[in-house]
Amino acid sequence: MRVFQLGFNYSQDGPGNRLVIHMQGCNMFCPWCSNPEGIDPSGTIIIDENFLPSDKFLRDEMLKSFKNELKSQNKDNLHSSLRTNRRNQAFRFSYEERPVDELTQLAIRSKDLFYDGGGVTFTGGEATLQFAELKTMLTLLSEENINTAIETNGTSNKLSELFPLINHLIIDYKIPFSNFHRETVGTSLKILEKNIRKASYEHPDLTIRTPLIHNINDSKADALKFLDFYNTCNKKGFKVEILPYHEYGKIKWSQCGMAYTMPKDSYVTEKTVSFFENLFNENDINVIRT
């Protein structure tokens, strides 16, 4: 399993204290993503200038030399060397291979840390890109009666296979207009909406998450379009959580050598958030804040 981050988190992606496994690779490219190092399925090189020499000349030379190398070297070779003989803090490769068995054992040993209804959460990147490993581990965890959650972009056409193995299903639903969705994040809405609809009927604990972003999905038309879609689902079968835009991942974009393209005015007001929440509430949709 390719994992770019692993640690415990409380009540952010599922209830209670959870072992959160960030899996490498995503089939979307959301410009507001807070984990850009997890997007590229083949991994990303992260440059952390905090670990470069303090001497400016040396620092610049090292950066220049490394960036030249990035252009000229075979990417796979460079990735491999950054995980082995050239491993260092300033130039780091994003993920590590962690065997499913090892991670499962880790989860079993963590049982007493899963207080307040906690368990294991798979997120990313997009966890379902490593579908086989994910399914194996979910199965093993279920056998151990360990609570599971997955936070997914919902685009896997095999997602429903995992429903029986997941206690808490969190699907991100970012943009309700299909063309704009494809244009903004690079994938179709079709499977995503099909999965949400299906889950609303079949999964006992579905949360739909929407990052609310100015000029992306915060207009009244967006709200109504979201609502239109929710009206096609089993409205008793899911909760909606609105997450206001933030820039927690901004610095990581530059560390990954990518431009952070989100405009400065992407924040939304509490008033806008409330408008969405009220609209959904008024239409018998369960809205939560965590």
Added chain:
Amino acid sequence: MKMISMLLEHKGGKMEIQSIYSNHQLNKMAKDLYQETRNKKRLDGWFYALEAKLDCLDSLPDDSNMIKSAFALQAIVQKIPLSISENNIFAGSQDDAFSRTYALINPAFKVESFTGYNDVVGIFSDIEPNDDITEARITSLKERYEKTQYVQELNQVNTDSIKYTKEAVFFIEQVTGHVIPDFKPLLQFGIDRFIKEASDKEIKENNVKYKDGYKAMKIALEAYIILSNRYADLAKEKANQCTGNDKKRFLLMENTLRHSIHTGAKNLYEALQLFLIAWQCMCLEQIVNPYAFSVGNADRIFEPYRALEDTDRETASALFKHFLVFYNVGDRSWAISQNLILSGKSIDGQDLTNPTTYALLDAYYDMNLPQPILSIKLHRNTPDELYKEIGRFLFTPGALTPSFFNDDELFDVLSAHGIEQNDLEDYSVAGCQEPLIMGKDNGNTTNTWLNLAKILELTLNNGYSTLTGEKIGLSYRELGYDSTNPEEILYGIREAFYKNTKIIIDLMVEQGNNASKAISNLAVPFLSTAMGGLENGIDMRDYEEQGTKYNASGCLIHGSTVVSDSFVAIDDLLKYRPEDASNLLEALRNNFEGYEELHQFLSTAPKFGNSLPEADNEAEAVVTKVANFVNESKNYLGNSFRSDFSTPSTHLLYGYWVGALPNGRKSREMLNYGLDPLYGEATNGIGLRVLSARKLPYELMPGGAATHFGLDPKYFKGDNYYQKGIEVKNKIVKPYFFGHKEDHAAPFYFYVNVTTPEILRAVLKDPQKYAPSGVYIMRIHGTFVNFLDLSPSIQDDIIRRLDLKSTVTC
């Protein structure tokens, strides 16, 4: 239980002290008394006491050590100046046993100046001459002291080990204090019964040595009466000088000291008074600086006397406040590491929390004193009420914080190392975190101090120090290497390191035993009576025969995870860049200067504390191997040494003497604290840290183990201290102590500081604002310290050691 029922037969009435003062008045007097203590800038009593002792010893005929020591104790208690403050409700003081010496709370202390704890004449530099204690008088006493058998033998130990101690490969300590006396019988029956017992046994005994032993114990116990009478006279004098309630108070004091000491305590007030005089005798017997004597399970000791008159929680707490002030010596509470432990379970699993537990907690919370150290025993059935009480300590900024012990696990660990079932619930903590059986166990706990990181440095460098270039250890060849090829050195590093460690442990043990022999010159007949000596007539420090039921010697082991991380880093180097093997040794000698890229590579190797199998397994292997070496070593009586993986700020001091290491730690930087990851190496939160910690073999640590969690208060969301206490139970205690069963015993000790570096820096910048009382308690290892009293280097260590990335809980 038998004792409780006996005492209950006397039940009824109300303590006289309650009719004299209100609780409010008692509380105020306790606080004023502490302020008096804080204002005390000179500690001269030890000088007079030592002078009286040496005068006595010089005047005595050639008698046994025990008898001489007993008479010396009498001489001390007859001659030292005594006083009773206007704020005292109890007579007694231990101030005269301590000097202003202990390094870590000495503002002049510098890390580079640390030379261990065995410079016994260093105390003479810590007293300022005045009109009475002149320079000439100090010099004279020092010279006399230097001529004693004890100091001469100890100096020989220091000479014989200087090759290793000068760069902190190991240290030796002659252990004073560091036990838990059992004064319960004294409180119950009074002193006469034991004097008679010693006297009767002296008469009946035919063996000269034991006969002398009983005689010495009798003489030493009489010192208790002498001291009590002197205080009684003083109390009477004071009573004659005042009127009203103060007069009543001093008359009560006199009566207790004159009469109750002979017959036993009939209420909490008397029990505390009897206890404190015994404590004073015990400390005076071991002058100078008998650190880390400990009270034991205080709630179990005093609950029968509280129950006798059903003293309410508030009144009991008011009396305990005076009791706690007693343990604070001078302006910086120079008597360090006196432990008091509460709660726990019985051998049949019953929770032993009682009303005195809560009264003592109230007293601690309200007084917030640097001494004595508070510890709490937990188990799976500890009541939530106790966790709630704990919450207010942990989440009040600047308040003292208890350390925590895991009864469920320690019972098993101690049992596996020879402690009998019936004694298990009587384990208490001597000093910082060393578990010993009250009244039965001379663990000689801090006898030896081992620095694994320095041994690794020497092993890697052909026996040479990379700091000074001096040859200290064995050469490659002596360690079994056939070649000096760097790659081969690294491939064979584990084998060579362990071989070297075993050899150095043997040398250390020999000198540790010599130090124990040296201190056996200073017999302790009074303390021996509270350690089982009345059963056999043997001094508890006897070098040839065992005076206590249990006996061992301790070894505090430093640098375990620094070494294991170094092995993992070496493995990575050999696996991924074997061509750099020769560069590694050169890089270490140059503190990685010119080898920054190699340093980066090594620094990113898997590190203990992140739940990475290779790092955790290596730590388990290092701890197992070294613990076994230590546990298999024999002390002066042929008993086992006890591995103790704790580093009471010595990880900082020893780190100063260790060069750069393969894990990326640079020269002179601190080592890991206790069993913890090195500062900064565990970066993924407390969950993964706990999982790493639980991989270690705690069953091999009968001497103790230490872990610290610096916790950011923002991760605890409860609305009040009590809710947060329950959160600590669920988020920290349960997973760490009572979690998933591993192959090994679970951890049994940790302490916390709930704060952030930002808060502490703010306190230092504006102490008036954040600590108007002048006291802001932090915990370093097994001791509380007033953060504001510490030397800057220790303050900085505390701030860095919070290591909040390793404890993010969310």
